[in-house]
Amino acid sequence: MNRQWIASMAVFTALISFSSFSANDKGKNEVFSVDRIVSDDVSLNFTNDNDIQPNISNFTVVNYVLMSNEKGDRRAVVTLENQSSGSRIFQHDQIMALIGDGKRISPRFYKQKFKAGESISMTLSFGNHLNPILQIYTRK
Structure with a gap:
């Protein structure tokens, strides 16, 4: 279960990084x-x-x-x-x-x-x- 929790956190962290990256790219297009x-x-x-x-x-x-x-x-x-x-x-x-x-x-x-x-x-x-x-x- 500890490995599953670590894998879930890794996916969660990757999703947050991706959404932050997308938001920053969107902002650049609007400047x-x-x-x-x-x-x-x-x-x-x-x-x-x-x-x-x-x-x-x-x-x-x-x-x-x-x-x-x-x-x-x-x-x-x-x-x-x-x-x-x-x-x-x-x-x-x-x-x-x-x-x-x-x-x-x-x-x-x-x-x-x-x-x-x-x-x-x-x-x-x-x-x-x-x-x-x-x-x-x-x-x-």
């Missing part, structure tokens, strides 16, 4: 790393046959930092400026990302109030995509 920082407008000319555009707004993109993880989740820290003389509410459909296969995507739901002329940085989630984000833009 975001910076892909690149963009401060100037990037000019890309993918076709846009369906004329997919963000909604018109008074916001301009000042800069953005693109991030991703090993699972393919895409995020961006975006600094927007309200160029209106009054307060405005930014909504997620007023900005878009162009990804590596030429598709345009909007971020997940986001809403932020801006004062006149105010600049605010925010982290936007663009979901899971095989291709990286190449550009973030708004439309006036």
Whole structure:
């Protein structure tokens, strides 16, 4: 019986080690790393046959930092400026990302109030995509 108890403890220890190893691997996949920082407008000319555009707004993109993880989740820290003389509410459909296969995507739901002329940085989630984000833009 002593040998059986030792064997059971060995299996139990191995299972704990495996589950800890799996949890650590999972955590590594969820860590975001910076892909690149963009401060100037990037000019890309993918076709846009369906004329997919963000909604018109008074916001301009000042800069953005693109991030991703090993699972393919895409995020961006975006600094927007309200160029209106009054307060405005930014909504997620007023900005878009162009990804590596030429598709345009909007971020997940986001809403932020801006004062006149105010600049605010925010982290936007663009979901899971095989291709990286190449550009973030708004439309006036």
